[in-house]
Amino acid sequence: MLDITDVRKTFNVKTVNERIALDGVSLHLEAEDFVTVIGGNGAGKSTLLNAIAGVWPVDSGSIVIDGRDITGMPEHKRAIVLGRVFQDPMMGTAATMQIEENLALAARRGDSRTLKTGITREERAAYRDQLAQLGLGLEDRMTAKVGLLSGGQRQALTLLMATLKKPKLLLLDEHTAALDPRTAAKVLELSEKIIRENHLMTLMVTHNMKDAIRYGNRLIMMNEGRIILDISGEEKKQLTIERLMEAFAKASGETFVNDRMLLS
Amino acid sequence: MNLLSLFNALPGAVAQGLIWGIMSIGVYITYKVLDLADLTVDGSMATGGAVCVMMMLGGCNVWLSLLCAVIAGMLAGLITGLFHTGMGIPAILAGILTQLSLYSLNLAVMDFKANQGINVTKYQLIVSQRNVRTLSIDNPIFITLFILAVLIGVLYWFFGTELGSVLRSTGANEAMSRAQGINTKRVKILGLMISNGIVALASALLAHYQGFVDVNMGRGAIVIGLAAVIISEVLFSRIFRNFALKLIGVAVGAVLYFIVIQIVLWLGLNTNLLKLLSALIVAVFLAVPYWRTNLAAKHHRKGGREHA
Numbered sequence: 399m400l401d402i403t404d405v406r407k408t409f410n411v412k413t414v415n416e417r418i419a420l421d422g423v424s425l426h427l428e429a430e431d432f433v434t435v436i437g438g439n440g441a442g443k444s445t446l447l448n449a450i451a452g453v454w455p456v457d458s459g460s461i462v463i464d465g466r467d468i469t470g471m472p473e474h475k476r477a478i479v480l481g482r483v484f485q486d487p488m489m490g491t492a493a494t495m496q497i498e499e500n501l502a503l504a505a506r507r508g509d510s511r512t513l514k515t516g517i518t519r520e521e522r523a524a525y526r527d528q529l530a531q532l533g534l535g536l537e538d539r540m541t542a543k544v545g546l547l548s549g550g551q552r553q554a555l556t557l558l559m560a561t562l563k564k565p566k567l568l569l570l571d572e573h574t575a576a577l578d579p580r581t582a583a584k585v586l587e588l589s590e591k592i593i594r595e596n597h598l599m600t601l602m603v604t605h606n607m608k609d610a611i612r613y614g615n616r617l618i619m620m621n622e623g624r625i626i627l628d629i630s631g632e633e634k635k636q637l638t639i640e641r642l643m644e645a646f647a648k649a650s651g652e653t654f655v656n657d658r659m660l661l662s
Numbered sequence: 663m664n665l666l667s668l669f670n671a672l673p674g675a676v677a678q679g680l681i682w683g684i685m686s687i688g689v690y691i692t693y694k695v696l697d698l699a700d701l702t703v704d705g706s707m708a709t710g711g712a713v714c715v716m717m718m719l720g721g722c723n724v725w726l727s728l729l730c731a732v733i734a735g736m737l738a739g740l741i742t743g744l745f746h747t748g749m750g751i752p753a754i755l756a757g758i759l760t761q762l763s764l765y766s767l768n769l770a771v772m773d774f775k776a777n778q779g780i781n782v783t784k785y786q787l788i789v790s791q792r793n794v795r796t797l798s799i800d801n802p803i804f805i806t807l808f809i810l811a812v813l814i815g816v817l818y819w820f821f822g823t824e825l826g827s828v829l830r831s832t833g834a835n836e837a838m839s840r841a842q843g844i845n846t847k848r849v850k851i852l853g854l855m856i857s858n859g860i861v862a863l864a865s866a867l868l869a870h871y872q873g874f875v876d877v878n879m880g881r882g883a884i885v886i887g888l889a890a891v892i893i894s895e896v897l898f899s900r901i902f903r904n905f906a907l908k909l910i911g912v913a914v915g916a917v918l919y920f921i922v923i924q925i926v927l928w929l930g931l932n933t934n935l936l937k938l939l940s941a942l943i944v945a946v947f948l949a950v951p952y953w954r955t956n957l958a959a960k961h962h963r964k965g966g967r968e969h970a
Contacts, residue, residue: 451841477843490841492834495827503831506824507843513820516827559842 400427400567400599405449405459407623419445420456421623427567432593432600434610437620443603444485446620447569450601452476463566478508481560481598483553483573483589490556493545497536497555500544501525504559528558532588550581554588561592568593570602574609586613611637621650668928672921673794673803679920680806681789681868682886683913684813688860689887690912695821696833696853698746701757703861703887705764706738707880710862711869712771715780724786728866735862736855738764743851768877779874787870802871809867810913813860818906829853882937885944890916892947919943 407420420442427433435443449456452473460469468476484490491500502517502525522540529537532554536547544552553573560568570589574582590613593600604610610617617634619627619642626649629637685707692700710731717727738760745756772778782790789802799805820826832839832849839846861883869875894908894915902911926939 472845473840474843474845477841480841482841484837489835490838492831492838494834495830499827500831503827503839503842503844509843511824511828511844513823513825516822516824 399429399462399464400425400450401460401462402426402446402450403460403462405446405461406457407445407449407454408457418623420449422459423620423623423625424459425618425625427599427601429599430597431616432590432598432614433602433616433618434614435601435603435618435620436605436607436610441620442623443620444571445623447482447571447601447603450476450567451480451482451569479566481563481565481568483556483560483568483570485572485575487549487552487556487576490559491544491552494543496541497529497544497547498522498525498540500555501528501559501562504562507563528562532558548581550577550585553577553585557585557589557592561596561598564596564598566599568598568600570600572603572605575605589613607639607642611639611642617642619646619649621646626650668925670795671924671928674791675920675924676917677789677791677794677802677806677871678868679917680803680810680913681864681871682920683890683916684806684810684867685861685864685883686887686890686912686916687810687813687817687909688857688864689884690891690909691817691829691853691857691860693888693891694833695830696850696857698753698833698850698854699757699884700739700742700854700857701754701884702738702742702760702764702854702858703757703883704880705761705768706735706858706861707865707868707883708768708875708877709738709764709771709880710735710865711875711879712768712778712865712877713862714866715778715869715875716771716773718780718785719778724788728788728863731862731866732859735865736859738862739854739856739858740851742858743854746854747847747850765877772875772877776878777874777876780869782873787873789867789871791871791873806867813863814906814909814913817909821905825852882940885937885940886916886919889919889940889944889947892944893918896947896950 402423402425405420405423406418409415409417409419423442423446435446437443448454450461452468452471456469460467462468463479466479468479482490492503495503498517498521502521505521525540526537529540534551534554536551536555544555547555557573573589574585577585586609589602592598600614602614611634615634616628616630617637618625618629627645629645685703689700689703692698713734714727714731717730718724742753742756742760745751745759746753751759769776780787782792789805790800791802793800794802821830828839828844828849829852831842832844832846832853836846839849865880868879890912892915894902894911897915898907898911902908922943923936923939927933927936931939
């Protein structure tokens with residue numbers, strides 16, 4: 399369970415660039431909710447995910463996961479309960495390290511790092527099986543440097559790393575935006591499969607309205623640092639792009655003009 | 663100019679190169695593995711020698727003195743690490759601050775004298791210049807080679823452990839490391855401590871080798887370390903991919919650097935101009951990869967226009 403209560407964040411306080419990024423966001427997620435998050439540029443989608451991940455401290459409000467208040471925790475400590483995949487394929491992996499070394503790092507998330515060997519033989523066998531399930535042929539390249547992989551392969555690997563140690567909450571921040579459409583579709587399918595099989599509570603930011611409608615059991619829309627729409631259950635299943643745009647116009651009092659969202 | 667005098671000077675250059683090779687491995691850990699330029703080394707390259715020599719002059723056992731020298735170096739790294747991670751000072755500036763304060767501290771350790779001698783006949787020195795041309799196990803070249811082998815072996819093992827992997831990942835991608843639950847601040851401090859511990863070890867060995875410690879002996883150490891790292895990269899980056907081989911490459915790079923210096927001196931360069939030469943060599947080697955990519959891009963643009 400995730401409980402976000404009245405979280406606020408303003409960037410560049412007391413300068414000409416002052417910008418309210420999160421304007422009192424409250425959100426409650428049930429254990430197996432898979433929520434898609436949409437909204438225009440600067441609506442606060444990624445900011446919300448970064449607030450949960452603890453990239454910087456929030457100004458006020460609280461963030462509680464499974465009864466544990468993580469609001470004041472440093473980033474590396476809350477990482478124990480979080481799995482994250484970033485927009486930039488470069489961000490989620492260490493390029494100069496091997497595929498299996500990256501997985502071994504992720505497998506120890508939350509453990510104290512000792513002078514034991516960095517990767518055991520049993521682990522290697524397990525990683526081989528898990529990589530094989532991605533269907534990208536990575537199981538035969540386990541000692542290759544991650545920097546040699548394509549963007550799609552790196553995102554798939556990051557996804558596996560994020561879920562290797564089952565997180566309480568999975569944060570996907572436009573993780574397919576930098577990929578070509580075919581690869582993006584493949585990585586999305588993969589994400590859904592992993593989320594379904596592991597019963598993961600998930601927040602997925604996307605720019606693509608179709609994807610936002612198609613995936614997950616609940617959809618929220620953000621605008622100017624606030625959640626302005628929250629659609630779930632039967633209503634979510636019946637949703638179309640037209641209805642979504644109407645709803646946006648009603649909720650925000652303006653028409654929804656964003657080429658990137660319409661065209662994709 | 664006679665060739666014999668150059669050949670006579672070569673064993674000394676190799677021995678010095680190997681000792682500075684140990685220091686360069688320390689620089690490699692911060693500069694290449696952690697992706698931090700740590701200028702503490704200019705100070706800790708004198709600290710190790712100062713602590714070791716002064717303790718031995720005070721009657722301490724040589725191995726205990728050496729251990730304390732390493733610990734002193736690690737403390738210097740700790741201070742830089744705390745400046746950087748705890749006070750938000752940029753890494754380069756944090757290193758400069760520690761380096762500067764170490765100058766005073768080193769003097770204090772050395773009883774406020776600019777140098778302190780230690781006599782090879784009276785004290786048990788690990789390596790000495792005196793034996794550089796003898797063919798025995800007392801030869802500093804053999805002893806330093808042995809120390810290098812052990813050091814590289816230990817580091818190879820360490821960077822394969824969970825803790826070592828975390829050091830590598832923090833240097834490769836800090837944001838990702840934090841997302842994997844790694845306290846990157848603590849990791850950076852650890853890396854700086856290990857690096858400066860190794861530098862202090864080299865410092866103590868250098869003091870033994872030359873028979874004295876000088877408060878200025880670390881000046882420009884970072885440049886020599888970078889020279890060794892970069893020379894090995896330019897020469898061996900395509901052959902040496904294994905981590906242990908890369909460390910060996912760094913030591914070889916340091917030896918080559920000192921051989922080149924020796925040759926330049928033999929050709930008649932004024933010793934006082936050495937540091938200028940060192941800086942120029944490093945500047946050129948640092949520029950080579952940059953020029954190479956620029957040249958390739960230019961070539962590409964030109965070619966593109968012709969085809970268009």
